Amino acid sequence: MSEIPSREATWNLLCEHVESDNLRRHALAVEAVMRHLARKRGEDPDVWGVVGLVHDVDYEAHPDEHLQHTRPILEAAGWPGDLIRAVLAHGWGLCTDVEPRTDLEKALYAVDELTGLVAAAALVRPSRSVADLPVKSVRKKWKDKAFAAGVDREVIRKGAELLGVEVSDLIADTIEGMRTVAAEIGLDGKGV
Numbered sequence: 001m002s003e004i005p006s007r008e009a010t011w012n013l014l015c016e017h018v019e020s021d022n023l024r025r026h027a028l029a030v031e032a033v034m035r036h037l038a039r040k041r042g043e044d045p046d047v048w049g050v051v052g053l054v055h056d057v058d059y060e061a062h063p064d065e066h067l068q069h070t071r072p073i074l075e076a077a078g079w080p081g082d083l084i085r086a087v088l089a090h091g092w093g094l095c096t097d098v099e100p101r102t103d104l105e106k107a108l109y110a111v112d113e114l115t116g117l118v119a120a121a122a123l124v125r126p127s128r129s130v131a132d133l134p135v136k137s138v139r140k141k142w143k144d145k146a147f148a149a150g151v152d153r154e155v156i157r158k159g160a161e162l163l164g165v166e167v168s169d170l171i172a173d174t175i176e177g178m179r180t181v182a183a184e185i186g187l188d189g190k191g192v
Contacts, residue, residue, distance in 0.1 A: 031181075138175070
C-alpha cells in the first residue's frame with residue numbers, strides 16, 4: 001500500500017469540497033465506524049478511517065454523478081490508487097461498477113448506508129442518542145420500509161454478506177463506532 005493521507009489533510013480535502021454540515025457529520029460517522037471495524041479485524045484504523053471520511057467528497061457538487069468526479073479529486077491530492085479504488089467501490093451497483101474485493105472496500109460499501117439508518121433510528125428515540133440505542137430498535141426500523149426510505153437495505157444486507165457477518169452484528173458494530181463520535185455527529189442527545 002502507498003503512503004496514507006493524513007487525517008488532517010483528508011478532513012481539509014473533504015471540507016474543501018463539502019460545505020453541508022449534514023454531509024460532514026455523515027462522513028464523520030462513517031469514519032468512526034470504519035475505524036472501529038478496522039481495529040476489530042486487525043487492520044489499520046488510520047487507513048480505513050481516511051477512506052471512510054472522504055468517501056462522499058464529490059457528492060455535494062455532483063449528486064447525480066456521484067463518484068464520477070472522485071478519482072480526479074483524490075489523484076490531485078496525491079491519493080494512492082488502492083485507496084481511490086476503495087472509495088469508488090462503495091458505489092458498486094449504484095453509481096460505479098467497481099466491485100468491493102477487500103475487507104476495507106466491503107466494509108465501506110456496507111456501512112455507508114447503515115450509518116444513515118442508525119442515525120435515523122437514534123433521532124426518533126426520546127434520548128436522540130446512539131448511547132442507548134439497542135440493535136433491536138434498528139432492526140425494528142429496518143422492517144418499516146417507510147422509515148428512512150432512502151436507505152437501501154439491500155446494499156446493507158449484501159455488504160454484511162460480503163463481509164461474512166450477520167446484519168445484526170454489523171448494526172451493533174455501527175452503533176458502537178458511531179458512539180465514539182456521538183457529540184460531533186449530533187447523536188449524543190444534546191443536538192449539534
